[in-house]
Amino acid sequence: MNKFILVTLTCSVTLFGAVNVRICKECHGQNFEKHALHASRIISELPKEEISAILIGFKYGTYGPEQSIMRGRVFNYSDEELRTTGIGK
Numbered sequence: 001m002n003k004f005i006l007v008t009l010t011c012s013v014t015l016f017g018a019v020n021v022r023i024c025k026e027c028h029g030q031n032f033e034k035h036a037l038h039a040s041r042i043i044s045e046l047p048k049e050e051i052s053a054i055l056i057g058f059k060y061g062t063y064g065p066e067q068s069i070m071r072g073r074v075f076n077y078s079d080e081e082l083r084t085t086g087i088g089k
């Protein structure tokens with residue numbers, strides 16, 4: 001029973017919590033220092049505000065390529081969460 005509650009809590013945190021930046025690192029690098037799949041800019045060098053705007057743009061399809069890999073990574077998050085990833089300088 002206790003285990004069940006714990007699992008439920010953990011799942012809610014992943015679904016509704018802030019952006020899980022661990023998954024971003026698979027492509028963008030441990031410190032966001034890589035060109036993801038040789039396609040993106042190095043995002044650790046971009047200002048935080050620009051990252052926020054870009055992520056929201058990916059979500060609504062107003063930024064990036066039409067078949068953006070990024071869209072699937074961000075559409076589940078609220079705009080507020082996408083504004084507060086802490087990524088960028």
Ligand code: HEC
Nearest residue numbers: 023024027036037039040041043051054064068069070073
């Ligand atoms: C499967 C690999 C992959 C993952 C995982 C991934 N990205 Fe990306 N990202 C890309 C690619 C490729 C691009 C280039 C645009 C495109 O094709 O969508 C990109 C572009 C970006 C850009 C814009 C950079 C530019 O050149 O303008 C930002 C910001 C970004 N990603 C942030 C994130 C964040 C935050 C996460 C985690 C929620 C994330 N990415 C997860 C592959 C990935």
